[in-house]
Amino acid sequence: MMVGADIKEVKAAAGRKPTVPRLVVNDLSLEPDDPHGVRLEHISLELKGGEILGIAGVAGNGRDELFAALSGERLAKDPSTVVIDGIASGHLSITQRRRLGAAYVPEERLGHGTAPRMKLSENALLTGHATSDMVQHGFVNTAATLSTVDRATETFDVRKAKRDPEAASLSGGNLQKFIVGREILRNPAVLVVSQPTWGVDAGAAAVIRQALLDLAASGAAVLVTSQDLDELAEIADRIAVMFTATSRSRWRLRRPTARSSAC
Amino acid sequence: MQLVLEKRAERSSTIALVSPLIAIGLTIVTMSLLFAILGKNPISALGVYFIAPLTDAYSLQEIAVKATPLVMIAVGLSLCYLANAWNIGAEGQFLIGAVAGSWLAVKTQGTDAGHWVLPVMLLLGAAAGALYALIPAICKVRFGASEILTSLMLVYVADLFLDYLVRGPWRDPAGFNFPTTAEFDPVATVPVLIEGSRLHLGAVLALLVVAAATVLLRRTIKGFEIRVVGAAPRAARFGGFNSDQLILLTFAISGALAGLAGIIEVAGPVGHLQPGISPGYGFTAIIVAFLGRLNPIGILIAGLFLALTFIGGEQAQIAMKIPLDVTKVFQGILLFYVLACDSFILYRFRLVFASRQVSRGTG
Numbered sequence: 001m002m003v004g005a006d007i008k009e010v011k012a013a014a015g016r017k018p019t020v021p022r023l024v025v026n027d028l029s030l031e032p033d034d035p036h037g038v039r040l041e042h043i044s045l046e047l048k049g050g051e052i053l054g055i056a057g058v059a060g061n062g063r064d065e066l067f068a069a070l071s072g073e074r075l076a077k078d079p080s081t082v083v084i085d086g087i088a089s090g091h092l093s094i095t096q097r098r099r100l101g102a103a104y105v106p107e108e109r110l111g112h113g114t115a116p117r118m119k120l121s122e123n124a125l126l127t128g129h130a131t132s133d134m135v136q137h138g139f140v141n142t143a144a145t146l147s148t149v150d151r152a153t154e155t156f157d158v159r160k161a162k163r164d165p166e167a168a169s170l171s172g173g174n175l176q177k178f179i180v181g182r183e184i185l186r187n188p189a190v191l192v193v194s195q196p197t198w199g200v201d202a203g204a205a206a207v208i209r210q211a212l213l214d215l216a217a218s219g220a221a222v223l224v225t226s227q228d229l230d231e232l233a234e235i236a237d238r239i240a241v242m243f244t245a246t247s248r249s250r251w252r253l254r255r256p257t258a259r260s261s262a263c
Numbered sequence: 264m265q266l267v268l269e270k271r272a273e274r275s276s277t278i279a280l281v282s283p284l285i286a287i288g289l290t291i292v293t294m295s296l297l298f299a300i301l302g303k304n305p306i307s308a309l310g311v312y313f314i315a316p317l318t319d320a321y322s323l324q325e326i327a328v329k330a331t332p333l334v335m336i337a338v339g340l341s342l343c344y345l346a347n348a349w350n351i352g353a354e355g356q357f358l359i360g361a362v363a364g365s366w367l368a369v370k371t372q373g374t375d376a377g378h379w380v381l382p383v384m385l386l387l388g389a390a391a392g393a394l395y396a397l398i399p400a401i402c403k404v405r406f407g408a409s410e411i412l413t414s415l416m417l418v419y420v421a422d423l424f425l426d427y428l429v430r431g432p433w434r435d436p437a438g439f440n441f442p443t444t445a446e447f448d449p450v451a452t453v454p455v456l457i458e459g460s461r462l463h464l465g466a467v468l469a470l471l472v473v474a475a476a477t478v479l480l481r482r483t484i485k486g487f488e489i490r491v492v493g494a495a496p497r498a499a500r501f502g503g504f505n506s507d508q509l510i511l512l513t514f515a516i517s518g519a520l521a522g523l524a525g526i527i528e529v530a531g532p533v534g535h536l537q538p539g540i541s542p543g544y545g546f547t548a549i550i551v552a553f554l555g556r557l558n559p560i561g562i563l564i565a566g567l568f569l570a571l572t573f574i575g576g577e578q579a580q581i582a583m584k585i586p587l588d589v590t591k592v593f594q595g596i597l598l599f600y601v602l603a604c605d606s607f608i609l610y611r612f613r614l615v616f617a618s619r620q621v622s623r624g625t626g
Binding site for chain 2: 071072073093094095098104106108111112113114115116117118122123125126127129130135138139140
């Protein structure tokens with residue numbers, strides 16, 4: 001492939017066994033909050049630590065609403081509809097869910113996942129303020145935010161023009177690596193990712209998928225929503241399908257034994 | 264051939280820095296034209312407006328006195344505008360703060376009250392301004408009412424309420440029927456910094472406010488929340504920041520600062536409560552906030568600049584018989600040019616030639 005570097009093959013760790021249920025959704029039903037939204041009806045799923053659940057489906061299947069319900073951007077009336085690491089969280093805000101160890105990567109990088117005109121360190125602060133040492137007595141510890149940027153840059157190979165540029169100046173792939181990186185560096189118990197490699201170059205996509213596999217191998221529960229079936233085939237242990245907003249079928253995925261050559 | 268306005272690929276930081284200066288330059292050119300039309304020599308008029316006030320100590324002090332309320336109010340407004348909450352009613356919050364603080368001054372008039380009077384007056388002014396600003400804020404958060412309209416309408420309420428008080432219940436009985444309260448007692452007056460001048464403690468407070476706002480916006484998590492909620496509301500929600508709470512907070516802070524400026528102005532330079540204590544400070548502060556790019560240090564410089572034009576306008580009235588209203592015209596034109604020049608941060612002009620010329624080159 002013509003990308004100017006070797007793209008490493010994405011490999012799952014051998015002998016990965018799922019552990020306890022870390023993310024459970026019980027009969028989640030939610031009315032849309034905008035006229036073009038999709039209503040969620042009786043969604044149930046269970047995700048154990050160490051496994052990756054892929055949710056397949058095209059745009060408009062309710063995945064945005066599901067993300068908002070899982071993240072806490074939309075609250076459910078019944079606390080037990082979303083359970084994170086055993087704690088009923090349906091009524092908790094996104095900050096409270098992050099404190100329980102959940103992390104989120106939304107579909108839209110600029111404007112939702114990051115504030116485009118703000119620096120990477122400020123965007124690291126955006127999701128890390130409640131669960132790290134970035135905020136002390138109400139004051140921002142810039143050294144801590146910069147160190148998160150540095151660690152994400154090094155671990156996930158984020159290419160950028162200077163140490164702390166504006167989010168909007170990064171390419172899609174590099175920004176996505178940063179966003180996924182800042183969440184993974186928090187060692188979450190549960191990671192919910194929507195469209196992890198949409199609009200991302202091949203090299204960055206490989207890095208991100210490997211990072212998700214490694215995170216699951218370390219015991220976290222990873223939920224990936226994607227409309228790319230090849231991607232889900234590569235990284236997911238189980239696949240569910242969302243079709244007009246009800247969770248329909250689940251298939252168990254056999255790991256492919258040979259990887260098709262890419263050119 | 265067409266002149267097209269197209270969006271830039273990314274924000275131009277050169278324009279962002281230079282835009283206030285270009286706006287000032289364009290305003291000066293326009294004002295020169297205006298002076299010429301009025302039949303006055305543009306060069307000497309500009310000299311009286313901008314240069315003369317800088318030349319003697321008294322004028323410099325007056326600039327500081329005039330800049331104090333402008334800077335204080337504008338810093339509060341900048342917090343609101345950064346959070347995308349449009350507080351246009353600072354004038355009303357200024358007046359209500361003046362009324363609230365004056366209540367204590369009038370109540371303790373003639374009694375032998377101690378030095379606690381002034382600090383409590385300032386607190387009352389700030390608290391009243393904050394509560395008055397929370398009215399449009401709560402209307403916005405609870406009912407979705409436009410805070411621009413509600414805050415602006417409340418200005419007239421405050422103005423007329425003040426008018427009623429000084430014509431009625433609070434009028435100085437020994438004041439020859441003028442609509443004003445009696446002169447405040449010394450314990451109810453803001454102390455002067457230099458003997459014999461009008462430069463008072465409020466100037467120091469204004470500088471403290473600028474310093475506090477700089478720290479708040481750059482170093483604290485609350486300041487970060489305010490900036491994100493305005494810059495990227497969906498990202499702010501993703502970060503867990505409550506935009507309703509921030510609207511209430513920024514309105515309360517700006518109302519408190521406007522109210523504080525109000526009582527300081529009344530208990531300092533003016534010395535008693537009367538109608539017309541504000542030559543439109545609450546509205547001029549909006550211009551100061553934008554000219555200063557919603558940045559506390561920028562606001563300090565912009566506030567001093569606009570105060571300069573206030574003093575220049577007063578002197579031009581005497582020296583060259585130019586009406587005082589020309590100052591307001593200048594400030595309005597300045598805001599117009601600031602906003603116009605700001606649009607070049609995100610957009611640029613391009614000349615597009617007719618498509619006929621393109622096809623001639625091929626084949």
